[in-house]
Amino acid sequence: MFRYLTLEAGLVVGVLLVLAGTGAWGLGLEYWRSNHFGPLDPEKALRIVIPGAMSVTLGFQIILSSFFLSVLGMARQ
Secondary structure, eight states: OTTTSOHHHHHHHHHHHHHHHHHHHHHHHHHHHHTTTOOOOHHHHHHHHHHHHHHHHHHHHHHHHHHHHHHHTSOOO
């Protein structure tokens, strides 16, 4: 398992998910700006923001988990 789930692979996947989630949040802010920062249609706004928040959270979890798994895979001295 440690052969395929390396620290570097986890960091790359985690950073990509964090960037994608941040981009989704940016799209949500752009949607809000297009409505002149007024009231939003919750259905449209939440379809953008919730996947973005989930992507950021999942990205950080993958980054931290890859650090933890890399420590578990270290050989004892």
